[in-house]
Amino acid sequence: MFRKVFVVGLSALLFSSSFALASPPSAHAQSANQESTNESQKPQPRTLILTATGDLEGTVVPYYDKGDIQGLETGYIDLHYHSFDTGFVDGDHAYLTIELPKEFATLAKQASFKENISGTMQRKGLLGDRSFTISQDDLTVSGARIVVKIPRELWIISGEIMADISINYGNIQKNFPIRLVQNSAEGYVFKSALRRSMAPWDPLQYPLLGTNSDTWESPYTTAYWD
Numbered sequence: 001m002f003r004k005v006f007v008v009g010l011s012a013l014l015f016s017s018s019f020a021l022a023s024p025p026s027a028h029a030q031s032a033n034q035e036s037t038n039e040s041q042k043p044q045p046r047t048l049i050l051t052a053t054g055d056l057e058g059t060v061v062p063y064y065d066k067g068d069i070q071g072l073e074t075g076y077i078d079l080h081y082h083s084f085d086t087g088f089v090d091g092d093h094a095y096l097t098i099e100l101p102k103e104f105a106t107l108a109k110q111a112s113f114k115e116n117i118s119g120t121m122q123r124k125g126l127l128g129d130r131s132f133t134i135s136q137d138d139l140t141v142s143g144a145r146i147v148v149k150i151p152r153e154l155w156i157i158s159g160e161i162m163a164d165i166s167i168n169y170g171n172i173q174k175n176f177p178i179r180l181v182q183n184s185a186e187g188y189v190f191k192s193a194l195r196r197s198m199a200p201w202d203p204l205q206y207p208l209l210g211t212n213s214d215t216w217e218s219p220y221t222t223a224y225w226d
Contacts, residue, residue, distance in 0.1 A: 047196045050087040054212035056080070056192040063170040064225045065179070074225065075170015081163045083194050083212050089125070089159055092196045094150040096163055099191040103182040103223075105144045110172050110180075114141045119165035121148070125155030134165070153196075161194065169223070181223035188218040 056079065063075030081096060100108055107113060119134040132151060140147040146165070153159060173180055194212035 046088070046090040047092045048087045049085050049089075049196070050209065052083065052085045052194075052210040052212045054081070054083045054192060054194055054214045056190065056214040056216040058190060058216050058218065060188065060218045060220050060223065062220060062223055062225045063173050065173065066225075073170075075168065075173055075223075077167040077169060077190075079163075079165045079167075079190060079192075079216070081161075081165070081192050081194075081214075083161045084158065085160075085212070086158050088156040089153040089196065091152050091154060093152055094161060094194055094196050096148040096150060096161070097193045097195075098146040098148070098165065099193075100144040100146070101184065101188040101190060102144065103184050103188060104169070106182075107169055107172060107180045108141060108144045112172055112175075114139055116168040116171050117141075117146060117165065118168075119148075119163060121150055121164075122160075122162040123150065123153060124160040125153055126159075134163075179224060183222045185221060186217075187221055188223070190216045190218070192216075 058077065058079040061074050061076040061078075064072065079098060081098075114136065117134075117139055121132045121134060123130050123132070130151075134148060138149045140149070148163060148165070150161060150163075153161075169181070192214050
């Protein structure tokens with residue numbers, strides 16, 4: 001009798017185990033497996049910056065607000081940024097931040113400010129030189145900061161990024177009867193910084209050697225021609 005009960009119980013256990021193995025995984029398990037697969041298939045960018053140098057230069061063409069003169073273009077800020085780094089970058093994005101002088105804060109708050117920013121970028125790396133036109137999708141304006149997203153990089157040993165950015169602030173100013181940009185007793189100070197999203201440390205605050213940040217000061221103390 002005992003043997004018969006034991007055999008029946010063992011058979012039931014084997015049947016239930018077979019059913020569990022044959023049953024499809026739950027929706028939760030399928031979702032977890034899919035997420036794991038997707039995560040493993042995503043590119044894993046790697047970045048290591050050993051040395052960094054950044055240079056910012058620029059010019060300002062003051063705005064003439066006494067009236068339009070045919071053929072005379074005024075009210076421009078033109079900035080040129082150049083970085084040269086050593087190390088390696090494998091599929092990472094770079095972000096160039098331009099911090100405008102505090103005197104331009106009111107101007108940067110205007111809705112049309114972003115659309116009056118234009119420029120080009122050049123990237124040098126393992127796959128050669130490539131040039132890009134900066135689009136509105138590449139730009140983010142936050143307060144008095146302009147952030148330019150640079151396409152993914154791929155280089156080893158050394159890489160360069162060059163960006164020419166033009167801000168047509170005169171096109172904004174002409175819509176207002178008052179001057180939006182305050183004067184500066186010591187000239188306007190522009191700051192630049194370059195960072196990469198996958199760097200193992202913050203290269204702006206803790207570079208291994210050098211920095212991708214730089215400052216440029218305009219000799220002009222006013223953004224207008226008097």
